[in-house]
Amino acid sequence: MTTVINVPPSLDDVTFEQVLEQVANVPADEKLLVDARHARWASPFGLTAMLTLAQSRAERAAFAPPEADDTLSYWTRAGFFKYAADLFEIVGTAPKQKQSGESDVLLEITPIAKSDDVHEIVGRIQQKAQHILTRELNLDAKATMGFAMTLSEACQNIVEHAGRGGWVAVQTYKWTKRLGRRVVVIAVCDAGVGFRQSLESAPGRVRSDRWDDAMALEEAVVRGVSRFRDPGRGQGLAGVRRYVGRWDGKLSVRSGTARIAIVPTWDDDVALTENLPPFPGAQMQITIPERLVSGR
Secondary structure, eight states: OEEEEEOOSEESTTTHHHHHHHHTTSOTTSEEEEEOTTOOEEOHHHHHHHHHHHHHOSSOOEEEOOSSHHHHHHHHHTTHHHHHHHHSEESSOOOOOOOOOSOSEEEEEEEEOSHHHHHHHHHHHHHHHHHIIIIISOOOTTHHHHHHHHHHHHHHHIIIIISSOEEEEEEEEEETTTTSEEEEEEEEEEOSSHHHHHHHTSTTOOOOTTOSHHHHHIIIIISOOOSOOSTTTTHHHHHHHHHHHHTTOEEEEEEETEEEEEOOTTOOOOSEEOSOOOEEEEEEEEEEEOOOOTTO
């Protein structure tokens, strides 16, 4: 038996929950057909989370690509099918990867498994990021160094905590629906052990009665708690949080059945969401908006 999972027309960190709601009651070893034929747009989170979904299934899922040519072209340019072809059974022919040239894809979907991957990713994106942050988002030049650190820490989280590889993608676009301004978005997703299990592995860890995914996210994201005993460990997410706050950005992290968000004034997201459909690993999104300049 095959269960059809319908992908919404616009796939992002919010609407991906619709996918997970459909998957939640399907055993991991049962066949899925992920139907993205009617998808018209996807954020970096949507694409990396889709690959993560494929990783989480014991039985290889089938995938029906978008029918719209412009959507198919963007998903290909972003590197989705480069990896989807190995993780899914593609219905029909998987589009061939083309040279991206100049585009709003700052970093196409890239796998992360070890620290060397993180260093290479940061090196590849640094020059492009400087141009985007200073010329298109009107941020100070010093924002570039913090951006590289933030990207590095978000990716390093996979290396240190996931227990398996994950994905990162970075894109810039005009977020008409929410802000009417340009944003740069970092998405980092994995299907590893997740925050709760990672923190539980700390030596001598004592769990309270209300210990769950939500509490684990609060400890890791808000309080900077880590499973490592070394001084300074666990400060990576704290640094990400400070950077996001400094530039009026947004940070959201999903793990297990909960999602936590550091919400700026321009957004109406809730700070903590519980009882979500279960999904392994951790999925993070960082959004930095264009700074409004006086007189514009």
